[in-house]
Amino acid sequence: MRTPRPDQVRIGFYICHCGTNIAGALDVGEVVNHVAGLPGVALARDYKYLCSDPGQELIQHDIRDHGLNRIVVAACSPLMHERTFRRAVEEAGLNPFYCHMVNIREHDAWVHTDRQEATAKAKALATGAVRRVALHKPLETKKVPIHGEVLVVGGGIAGIHAALILADAGKRVYLVEREPTIGGHMARFDKTFPTLDCAACILTPKMSAVGAHPNITLWTYSEVTQVEGYVGNFNVTVTRKPRYVIEDACTGCLQCIEACIYHDARFPDEFNLGLGKRKPIHLPFPQATPPVVLIDPGTCIEFKTGKCKKTCVEACADRRAIDFQQREETRQIQVGTIIIATGFQTFDPRRIPYYGYGVFPTVYTALEVERLLNAAGPTGGEVILRNGKPPQRVGIVHCVGSRDENTNRYCSRVCCLYSLKLAHLIKEHTGAEVYNFYIDIRTPGKGMEEFYNRVAEEGMHLVRGKVADVYPDPADPANGRLMLQVEDTLMGRILKVPVDMLVLSVGLEPRADTQEVRRKFNLCCGPEGFFLERHPKLAPVSSYAEGVFLAGCCQGPKDIPDTVAQAGAAAAQALALIVRGYTEQEPNTAYVREEDCSGCKSCIPLCPYTAISLAADKQKAFINEALCKGCGVCVAACPSGSIGQNLFEDEQLLSEVEGVLTYA
Amino acid sequence: MIATIEPELATVCQRDTTLETLLQQPEGRRILSCIQCGICAGTCPYGEYMDFPPRRIISMLRRGLMEEVFQSDSMLRCVACYACMTKCPRGIRLSDVLLPLVKEQTLQRAPEMPAELQRSLQNTLRYGNPMGESSRKRANWVTTSPVPVPILAEIRRPVDVLWFVECYTSYYPRGQDNSRAVARLFNALGIDFAILGNEEKCAGDCGQLTWESGLFETLTDYNMEILRKYKFNRLVTGDTHAYNAFRIRYPMYGFNYELEHTTPFLTRHVEQLKPRLKKPLNVTVTYHDACCLGRRAGFYEEGRTLLRAIPGVKLVEMVHNRMNSLCCGGGGGGMWLDTYFKQKGMDRLSERRIKEALATGADVLAISCPYEVYRFEDALKTLPHARPMRVRDVVELLAESLED
Known part of the structure; x- marks a missing residue:
């Protein structure tokens, strides 16, 4: 192994006390003494907090005063402060890659209890680093330009809000929504807690702003089918499903719906969760954005038999918006950053059979009740049961599919408050006696506890206990009245409460296709299945994929204020990248020594980032530096040893290992 | 469907587990996570007759007040139907471990054994x-x-x-x-x-x-x-x-x-059996899920599959079925506590169940646990009903349909 000549290399070694984090667990002085005697080391010091300004300045002064040209910092994890020290070194005139960090906190001080052994380990690691840094080469961080366009996936309130901020900042936004209209879950709500302002009144202006914004390309009834590339340069394929209506030609006059051969709406209406009916040609709801109708080929006579009179086409007349021949289309776009705002799905209460959802017609989910309460809903805002009668007694069961080992362990965060809201609204609409059955009432947030107070004062029955059984009331089986059996845990008494209507406050779940979306965008999921943020506190909207940000309930259950705040944060993060105009790339990339490469192609399928291709002219492997993440798989796999990697050169690694072993 | 309690688990607790050692064991730590939601008490068929339903027992156990619990005869009313354990949102093994331990202590202190x-x-x-x-x-x-x-x-x-x-x-x-x-x-x-x-x-x-x-x-x-x-x-x-x-x-x-x-x-073996099931029975059958087979072991569909294999059987369901089935009242010693329950003014669970069975209009109540023949045939004797009903084990119905 080649040893550097001492007159060439002058290493400065610094060990950080990190308060007592490191100095409390090992003998810092002993490490300094040991390293000071190693070849090439010009200076070795310890310091209380090296990451502080004076700590950094100490290194910078030493570089100038002692002619240091390599720096080793033994401190915390490089994830924490590698940038800090590289920048300090660079400011003092050295190439930042002449600085190397040794992690003696997470890898040593925090995980060992024997002081002597911990000190020995720190010495070994430091020796390895000193050996390695001597062989470091100056490297350059590459700047890769960023496309200014942003893809927002999902058109609920999170996606809408993020798209508007970016568009208002003058950036081009592609908003892709799977459903025929944007609006998401919020568009289905009646009123919102705790202020009770109407969801539509605050949402639809934002929806139409999206539809009208010159900087937003809105693709509804569309899905992202492929994502390639990397931060700043994503190539995205979007598939647009046929709605059999030409978007640009449709004026939203709705005359086609009027003219449909079916006089009456008779098919379950998806937007109203099957509580209402629609025709084959329909608009999901009056304020749908875009205001473009669509045809359901599953129920349309023309699609089923080809023999419809096509009264809709007649009604559309010379606008000629209806196109039975429409096919699925794909669009290719290039964007620099992506915001994932794919939302959630509500828990399917059939998974808890003892609540009788789908068995007893008087059992509803909370979302269904939102539609019943809504003036634009299937009953025009009247809370009436499937038998046409208004309920006189209503039970609301909290935590359905939340806080339960058998379904979802986590608290869905919004159910307590929406249950209180529904209790208030049901009482307001029907005058019914309303019972809330809860385990704990959780009302954090501005104005929330006050709202709880207000609803309680209105005379709601609040029973602390999880409903255990639901069965038809033996005294009144004919009218569909149900008996709820529950322990009032505060009274310590078993109650049997007859109700005409049972509302299940279903929890929020990751969408069924979360794993598919995760793979498409290279994201990670937490244990409960929601997309994982990079740091729960300090990077709550960043994903583990560079340039891909998270907003709203796809990251975890949250209410509308938090969703909007997070969407704004995600937009700001995307904007920060765009405005800077470039991303920096770690130069620890792999490179091909072409003279040795035989063009065997064995590295190509192994690369997890599809960074390697075969240069057709030379028949040699070619590594796209922008795509390479420096994982080293190709380096290890190359049969002729013709792939190297910056910062992880064979000689660097081997002398580091030697250094560690020499000491040990 | 709700997950059944993991059937592959070799043992539910240590052989020598006592109430004193329970909270130090993994099973006991689950008890510490109880959120006092009361679903155990609410689902218990005799919950309304208990001073100390499972929720309160846990509360008392955590406060070190168990002696008070043993003085009550609440736990003798537990028929080990596994309803509380199946629905518990914290996965606490009530019927497997905690409740039997409490029952043992209660019986030891009882002035008189039923x-x-x-x-x-x-x-x-x-x-x-x-x-x-x-x-x-x-x-x-x-x-x-x-x-x-x-x-x-x-x-x-x-x-x-x-x-x-x-x-x-x-x-x-x-x-x-x-x-x-x-x-x-x-x-x-x-x-x-x-x-x-x-x-x-x-x-x-x-x-x-x-x-x-x-x-x-x-x-x-x-x-x-x-x-x-x-x-x-x-x-x-x-x-x-x-x-x-x-x-x-x-x-x-x-x-x-x-x-x-x-x-x-x-x-x-149902596919092998089917060709041999020749005699049509021409009956409407309702199936009662036995606690130890259904809730405790997760076999809900097997009994129904066998019944459907019999020619001339129409299957109807009771209101409480599968994991929500109502216990016949025979488990946990309940088989020999009918007199005691009656003395305490408690209704018979077998009668509650028979009422549901009769409401289906079925001719036959099919069962898969030998206790139930007695319990349900007795209940049919004491409950007036217009339409005759027979109680038959699934295997009896299969054998009845079997060619000679």
């Missing part, structure tokens, strides 16, 4: 069966079987299936109907089977669920020794309580044989 229960437990200790019949008559029913029933001690060779018959199905006439039916079905399927005959003693499930630990261990030691004498591939039993004991507690005493209940066993 006479009926005491007699049954004594009989079980003395004769190996709760009815107090001679242990030498256990295999007498075999002579009434239409097909040969080999006895292991006589045939002296390994068999594929060791059929553990158990008490009710050996001694009581209606229980023997079950055994004769199983013998015919095994025979029709060409199963290589044999029974233990007079060597068999009660598996002791209800001894276990009342946590009469001395009695239970006596039976366990005895049966384990007998089982070790013979070679067989799997143990099959038609008694859900024996099945429960072998599955949940015998592993603590070294039991590791392949184990099956007749209902899932026959379901595995």
Whole structure:
């Protein structure tokens, strides 16, 4: 192994006390003494907090005063402060890659209890680093330009809000929504807690702003089918499903719906969760954005038999918006950053059979009740049961599919408050006696506890206990009245409460296709299945994929204020990248020594980032530096040893290992 | 569907677990996570008759006030139906561990043991069966079987299936109907089977669920020794309580044989059985999910699959079915506490269940646990009803439809 000549290399070694984090667990002085005697080391010091300004300045002064040209910092994890020290070194005139960090906190001080052994380990690691840094080469961080366009996936309130901020900042936004209209879950709500302002009144202006914004390309009834590339340069394929209506030609006059051969709406209406009916040609709801109708080929006579009179086409007349021949289309776009705002799905209460959802017609989910309460809903805002009668007694069961080992362990965060809201609204609409059955009432947030107070004062029955059984009331089986059996845990008494209507406050779940979306965008999921943020506190909207940000309930259950705040944060993060105009790339990339490469192609399928291709002219492997993440798989796999990697050169690694072993 | 309690778990707790050591064990730590939601008390069929339903027991246990709980006879009302354990949002093994331990302490402090229960437990200790019949008559029913029933001690060779018959199905006439039916079905399927005959003693499930630990261990030691004498591939039993004991507690005493209940066993062979089921029964049937087979082991569809395989059977459901099934009231010693419950002014759970069965308009109430024949046939005698209803084990219905 080649040893550097001492007159060439002058290493400065610094060990950080990190308060007592490191100095409390090992003998810092002993490490300094040991390293000071190693070849090439010009200076070795310890310091209380090296990451502080004076700590950094100490290194910078030493570089100038002692002619240091390599720096080793033994401190915390490089994830924490590698940038800090590289920048300090660079400011003092050295190439930042002449600085190397040794992690003696997470890898040593925090995980060992024997002081002597911990000190020995720190010495070994430091020796390895000193050996390695001597062989470091100056490297350059590459700047890769960023496309200014942003893809927002999902058109609920999170996606809408993020798209508007970016568009208002003058950036081009592609908003892709799977459903025929944007609006998401919020568009289905009646009123919102705790202020009770109407969801539509605050949402639809934002929806139409999206539809009208010159900087937003809105693709509804569309899905992202492929994502390639990397931060700043994503190539995205979007598939647009046929709605059999030409978007640009449709004026939203709705005359086609009027003219449909079916006089009456008779098919379950998806937007109203099957509580209402629609025709084959329909608009999901009056304020749908875009205001473009669509045809359901599953129920349309023309699609089923080809023999419809096509009264809709007649009604559309010379606008000629209806196109039975429409096919699925794909669009290719290039964007620099992506915001994932794919939302959630509500828990399917059939998974808890003892609540009788789908068995007893008087059992509803909370979302269904939102539609019943809504003036634009299937009953025009009247809370009436499937038998046409208004309920006189209503039970609301909290935590359905939340806080339960058998379904979802986590608290869905919004159910307590929406249950209180529904209790208030049901009482307001029907005058019914309303019972809330809860385990704990959780009302954090501005104005929330006050709202709880207000609803309680209105005379709601609040029973602390999880409903255990639901069965038809033996005294009144004919009218569909149900008996709820529950322990009032505060009274310590078993109650049997007859109700005409049972509302299940279903929890929020990751969408069924979360794993598919995760793979498409290279994201990670937490244990409960929601997309994982990079740091729960300090990077709550960043994903583990560079340039891909998270907003709203796809990251975890949250209410509308938090969703909007997070969407704004995600937009700001995307904007920060765009405005800077470039991303920096770690130069620890792999490179091909072409003279040795035989063009065997064995590295190509192994690369997890599809960074390697075969240069057709030379028949040699070619590594796209922008795509390479420096994982080293190709380096290890190359049969002729013709792939190297910056910062992880064979000689660097081997002398580091030697250094560690020499000491040990 | 709600996940059933993991069936593969070898043991639910340590053999020597007591209320004092429980909270230091993994199972006990789950108890510490109880959120006092009360679903256990709400779902308990006798919850309204308990001063200390499971939720309050946990509360008292965490505060160190158990002595107060033992002074109440609440826990004697637990029929070990597993409803609380199945629905518990914290996955606390109430019926497996905590409640039997409390029941043991309650019984030890009770000024007087309910006479009926005491007699049954004594009989079980003395004769190996709760009815107090001679242990030498256990295999007498075999002579009434239409097909040969080999006895292991006589045939002296390994068999594929060791059929553990158990008490009710050996001694009581209606229980023997079950055994004769199983013998015919095994025979029709060409199963290589044999029974233990007079060597068999009660598996002791209800001894276990009342946590009469001395009695239970006596039976366990005895049966384990007998089982070790013979070679067989799997143990099959038609008694859900024996099945429960072998599955949940015998592993603590070294039991590791392949184990099956007749209902899932026959379901595995249903395609073979179907062509032989020739006689249409032309009845409407409603199926009662036995607690130990359904909630405790997750076999909800197997009994229904068998019933659907019978020609001329129309299956209808009761309001409470599958995991929400109502207990017949026979578990946890409830089989011998009817008089005691009546003294306390409590209604009979078998009657509650029969009312639901009658409401379906079915001709037959199909069951898969030998306790239920008695409990439901008795309830039918005491409850006035216009339309006649018969109680039949699934195996009896299968055998009835079997060609000769």
